[in-house]
Amino acid sequence: xxxxxxxxxxxxxxxxxxxxxxxxxxxxxxxxxxxxxxxxxxxxxxxxxxxxxxxxxxxxxxxxxxxxxxxxxxxxxxxxxxxxxxxxxxxxxxxxxxxxxxxxxxxxxxxxxxxxxxxxxxxxxxxxxxxxxxxxxxxxxxxxxxxxxxxxxxxxxxxxxxxxxxxxxxxxxxxxxxxxxxxxxxxxxxxxxxxxxxxxxxxxxxxxxxxxxxxxxxxxxxxxxxxxxxxxxxxxxxxxxxxxxxxxxxxxxxxxxxxxxxxxxxxxxxxxxxxxxxxxxxxxxxxxxxxxxxxxxxxxxxxxxxxxxxxxxxxxxxxxxxxxxxxxxxxxxxxxxxxxxxxxxxxxxxxxxxxxxxxxxxxxxxxxxxxxxxxxxxxxxxxxxxxxxxxxxxxxxxxxxxxxxxxxxxxxxxxxxxxxxxxxxxxxxxxxxxxxxxxxx
Amino acid sequence: xxxxxxxxxxxxxxxxxxxxxxxxxxxxxxxxxxxxxxxxxxxxxxxxxxxxxxxxxxxxxxxxxxxxxxxxxxxxxxxxxxxxxxxxxxxxxxxxxxxxxxxxxxxxxxxxxxxxxxxxxxxxxxxxxxxxxxxxxxxxxxxxxxxxxxxxxxxxxxxxxxxxxxxxxxx
Numbered sequence: 237x238x239x240x241x242x243x244x245x246x247x248x249x250x251x252x253x254x255x256x257x258x259x260x261x262x263x264x265x266x267x268x269x270x271x272x273x274x275x276x277x278x279x280x281x282x283x284x285x286x287x288x289x290x291x292x293x294x295x296x297x298x299x300x301x302x303x304x305x306x307x308x309x310x311x312x313x314x315x316x317x318x319x320x321x322x323x324x325x326x327x328x329x330x331x332x333x334x335x336x337x338x339x340x341x342x343x344x345x346x347x348x349x350x351x352x353x354x355x356x357x358x359x360x361x362x363x364x365x366x367x368x369x370x371x372x373x374x375x376x377x378x379x380x381x382x383x384x385x386x387x388x389x390x391x392x393x394x395x396x397x398x399x400x401x402x403x404x405x406x407x408x409x410x411x412x413x414x415x416x417x418x419x420x421x422x423x424x425x426x427x428x429x430x431x432x433x434x435x436x437x438x439x440x441x442x443x444x445x446x447x448x449x450x451x452x453x454x455x456x457x458x459x460x461x462x463x464x465x466x467x468x469x470x471x472x473x474x475x476x477x478x479x480x481x482x483x484x485x486x487x488x489x490x491x492x493x494x495x496x497x498x499x500x501x502x503x504x505x506x507x508x509x510x511x512x513x514x515x516x517x518x519x520x521x522x523x524x525x526x527x528x529x530x531x532x533x534x535x536x537x538x539x540x541x542x543x544x545x546x547x548x549x550x551x552x553x554x555x556x557x558x559x560x561x562x563x564x565x566x567x568x569x570x571x572x573x574x575x576x577x578x579x580x581x582x583x584x585x586x587x588x589x590x591x592x593x594x595x596x597x598x599x600x601x602x603x604x605x606x607x608x609x610x611x612x613x614x615x616x617x618x619x620x621x622x623x624x625x626x627x628x629x630x631x632x633x634x635x636x637x638x639x640x641x642x643x644x645x646x647x648x649x650x651x652x653x654x655x656x657x658x659x660x661x662x663x664x665x666x667x668x669x670x671x672x673x674x675x676x677x
Numbered sequence: 678x679x680x681x682x683x684x685x686x687x688x689x690x691x692x693x694x695x696x697x698x699x700x701x702x703x704x705x706x707x708x709x710x711x712x713x714x715x716x717x718x719x720x721x722x723x724x725x726x727x728x729x730x731x732x733x734x735x736x737x738x739x740x741x742x743x744x745x746x747x748x749x750x751x752x753x754x755x756x757x758x759x760x761x762x763x764x765x766x767x768x769x770x771x772x773x774x775x776x777x778x779x780x781x782x783x784x785x786x787x788x789x790x791x792x793x794x795x796x797x798x799x800x801x802x803x804x805x806x807x808x809x810x811x812x813x814x815x816x817x818x819x820x821x822x823x824x825x826x827x828x829x830x831x832x833x834x835x836x837x838x839x840x841x842x843x844x845x846x847x848x
Contacts, residue, residue: 245715245815369750377754381765381772389779397786404793408716408813415810431801433808436710436725439717441797444730445789452736452789456782463775666716672815674691674839 277641289359298629303357310350316493317343322453333664345649390463408663474551475616484536491529492605498598523588530579574604684822687835694839713818732792739788747777
C-alpha cells in the first residue's frame with residue numbers, strides 16, 4: 237500500500253492526534269442517541285432481573301432466542317478484527333496497517349458485548365460464576381465434556397489475548413499521545429504508556445512479541461467460533477447436528493465482521509477526514525474479501541441442504557423444508573439474499589468504489605448475518621423431532637430492548653475509544669511510508 | 678543493571694545518518710548505545726547487531742505451562758469427583774483437548790506479555806532524562822553512555838555525522 241508522497245512522519249502524528257481533539261456536535265449527538273438506547277436496554281435488563289426470565293419470550297420449546305443469537309452474532313463480529321490485525325499481519329499484507337487498529341478495537345468491544353448475553357440469558361445472572369472452575373465448598377467442578385464450558389474458556393481466552401494484542405500495538409501510540417498532551421491528561425497517558433520511549437531494546441522485544449501474539453491469535457480465532465458452533469453441533473437437534481458447523485460458522489463470522497469493519501470505518505474516515513490514510517483501496521480490498529467469504533457462506537448453505545437431501549434423514553429434510561417455507565421463511569430469505577446474493581454486487585467495480593453502496597451493502601450483510609444466527613437457533617428448536625412439541629418463538633419487548641441495548645453498548649465503547657486512543661496506528665503507518673533520509677551515501 | 682545516566686545524546690532527523698553514525702561509533706569501540714526511533718527499523722537493528730529477542734522462549738514456556746495446566750485442570754477435577762455423564766469415560770481426552778488448547782494460547786500470550794515487560798524493562802515509572810518527546814514523532818536519538826572524560830570526543834563524532842543537537846547527560 238503506497239501512501240501519498242506528502243505524508244511525512246510529523247504529519248502522521250498531527251493528523252491522527254487531531255482525531256483526539258475536543259469532539260464536535262455530531263459526536264455529542266451520536267453519544268446522546270447511543271446513551272438513550274443503552275439506558276432503555278439497561279432498564280429492560282433490570283426489569284427482567286426484577287420480574288424473572290418469564291418476561292422474555294424464550295420458553296418451551298424455543299429456550300434459546302435473541303440473547304443467544306446476539307451472543308453468536310457478536311462473537312462473530314469480533315473475528316474479522318483478528319483476521320485483519322493478526323492473520324493479515326502474518327501474511328505481511330501492507331494495507332492492513334491503517335485499518336487494523338479500529339478493527340482490533342472492534343474485536344475487543346464485540347467480545348465484551350458478546351460476553352454480556354449468556355449472562356443476561358441466564359435469568360438469574362448473578363449465578364454466572366457457576367461456570368468458572370474454582371474450588372468450591374460443594375467440591376463440584378464444571379463438566380468439561382460440555383460445549384458450554386468450552387465456550388467460557390474460548391471466549392475468555394479470546395478476550396484476554398485480543399486485549400493484550402490491542403494494548404501491545406497501542407503502546408508506542410499512547411506514548412505519542414502522551415508527548416503531546418498537557419496537564420492531567422499527560423499524567424493519565426504517562427501511566428498507561430508504561431514509560432514507552434521507543435528505544436531499540438523496546439522495539440526489538442515489542443516486534444518479537446507482536447509476531448508471537450499474532451501467531452497465537454490466528455489459531456485461536458479459528459477455535460473460538462468453532463467452539464461456539466459446537467454449542468449447537470454437539471447436540472442432536474436436526475439442523476444443528478452437523479460436522480460442517482465449525483468451518484461454516486468461522487466463515488460466517490469473518491463475513492459479518494468484515495461488513496462491520498466497513499460499517500464503522502466509512503463514517504470514521506468521513507468524520508475525521510482520514511482519506512489520506514484510509515483510502516478507497518482499503519475499502520475495495522475489504523469488499524473483495526467479502527465476496528470470498530460470501531461465497532464460502534453460500535456454499536455452506538448449499539451443503540446443508542445437500543446433506544439433508546442426500547442423508548435421506550426425514551428430520552433433517554423436514555427442518556430444511558421448514559426453514560424455506562415455514563413460519564420463519566421471511567428470516568430465512570433475508571439471510572440468503574443479504575448474505576450470499578447482495579455481496580456478489582461487489583463484483584462490479586462501481587459497487588466496490590462507491591462509499592454509499594459499500595455502506596449500504598455492509599449494513600445489509602450485518603442484518604443478514606444476524607438473521608442467520610436467529611434462523612439457525614430458533615427454527616431448529618421450534619421444529620424438532622416430535623410434532624406434538626413444535627412451537628413458535630416471539631421475542632418480547634424486553635428482548636428487543638436488550639438487543640438494541642447491546643448494539644448501543646458496542647457503539648458507546650467504540651465512540652469513547654475513538655476520542656481517547658488513536659484509532660489509526662501512528663507507528664505502523666510510519667513503517668509503511670518512506671523514512672526521512674538525507675540521501676547522501 | 679544500573680541506569681546509564683552519564684553520556685552523550687545526539688538527535689538526528691534522518692534515518693540514514695543514524696545508521697551511519699551507529700556504524701562509526703561501533704567501529705571506534707563504543708558499544709554501549711541506545712537508539713530511540715519513532716518506529717522499528719530493521720536497518721537500525723542490523724547495524725546494532727542485537728541478539729534475537731528472548732521473548733520467544735517466554736511464549737514457548739507459557740504455552741507449555743498452559744497445556745500442562747489444561748490437562749491438570751480437566752483430568753484432576755474429573756478424577757476428584759468421578760461422575761459418569763453421557764456414558765463417556767471419566768477422563769475423556771478429546772473434549773479436554775479443547776480446554777488444553779485454549780489454555781495453551783492463554784498462557785502463551787500472557788507469557789509473551791511478561792517476556793516483553795521483563796526484557797524491555799517496562800513498565801517504567803519515569804522516563805529517562807535522555808528522552809525527547811520528539812522521538813515519538815519524527816526524530817531519532819543516539820545515546821552513547823560514557824564517562825565524562827570522553828564527552829567531547831563523542832560529541833565531535835555525533836556532530837560530524839550529522840546530529841542536529843547534542844546534549845550531555847551527567848549522573
